[in-house]
Amino acid sequence: QSVLTQPPSVSGAPGQRVTISCTGSSSNIGAGYDVHWYQQLPGTAPKLLIYGNSNRPSGVPDRFSGSKSGTSASLAITGLQAEDEADYYCQSYDSSLSAPNVFGTGTKVTVL
Amino acid sequence: EVQLVESGGVVVQPGGSLRLSCAASGFTFDDYAMHWVRQAPGKGLEWVSLISWDGGSTYYADSVKGRFTISRDNSKNSLYLQMNSLRAEDTALYYCAKDSLEGSSGWYGYNYFDYWGQGTLVTVSS
Numbered sequence: 001q002s003v004l005t006q007p008p009s010v011s012g013a014p015g016q017r018v019t020i021s022c023t024g025s026s027s028n029i030g031a032g033y034d035v036h037w038y039q040q041l042p043g044t045a046p047k048l049l050i051y052g053n054s055n056r057p058s059g060v061p062d063r064f065s066g067s068k069s070g071t072s073a074s075l076a077i078t079g080l081q082a083e084d085e086a087d088y089y090c091q092s093y094d095s096s097l098s099a100p101n102v103f104g105t106g107t108k109v110t111v112l
Numbered sequence: 113e114v115q116l117v118e119s120g121g122v123v124v125q126p127g128g129s130l131r132l133s134c135a136a137s138g139f140t141f142d143d144y145a146m147h148w149v150r151q152a153p154g155k156g157l158e159w160v161s162l163i164s165w166d167g168g169s170t171y172y173a174d175s176v177k178g179r180f181t182i183s184r185d186n187s188k189n190s191l192y193l194q195m196n197s198l199r200a201e202d203t204a205l206y207y208c209a210k211d212s213l214e215g216s217s218g219w220y221g222y223n224y225f226d227y228w229g230q231g232t233l234v235t236v237s238s
Contacts, residue, residue: 002156033221033222034221034222036224038157044230045229045230046149046225046228047228048224048225048226048227051212051226052222052224057226091157091224093221093222093223098174099159099172099173099174100219100221101159101162101219103156103157103158103159104156106156
């Protein structure tokens with residue numbers, strides 16, 4: 001059971017904006033540790049989407065944006081496209097755990 | 113171009129052993145820590161193990177501690193995972209992943225995985 005909680009699914013029509021939350025606690029996101037996001041397209045390996053809360057690697061469209069506030073972080077997808085249908089995972093560091101790297105529970109984005 | 117290519121995944125009986133490999137290219141392998149991350153069928157991501165750039169430090173998830181051993185051969189740009197006493201719950205797609213921090217030896221609160229391999233499937237079943 002992960003310490004980072006995400007909604008199991010979100011959906012939206014093409015062109016819409018969707019957001020995915022990643023809720024943590026005072027020992028991880030709330031402690032100021034960075035949040036990173038990964039996109040996993042069907043049948044493929046995860047790919048880095050956002051690092052350091054809000055930074056996009058080269059090649060990631062600016063439709064994807066990340067933010068963090070308090071004990072939560074969010075990934076927003078604006079102008080939703082069919083190819084955005086995938087699983088999305090947040091990742092952070094938890095100082096209370098012996099294995100401090102933690103992934104979120106994952107969110108399936110469906111494009112209607 | 114960074115490439116990570118895993119191999120070694122097979123069907124193995126409970127209690128058996130297996131060694132996974134990951135061949136790296138496109139970056140200075142011995143500058144970076146490396147990780148294994150697994151994903152059980154239909155489930156989320158689970159970090160398994162980390163090895164520092166020089167192999168001097170290793171870390172494990174509690175679920176595999178004492179059964180799995182991570183290692184690397186920097187002369188061959190290769191990462192390994194020796195898996196012993198395998199259980200049904202170890203069935204998963206195993207990914208190797210590159211750490212984001214040059215010279216990293218552990219967790220610093222801001223590491224992430226900037227490149228992933230395509231994964232190799234380990235099935236533990238009788």
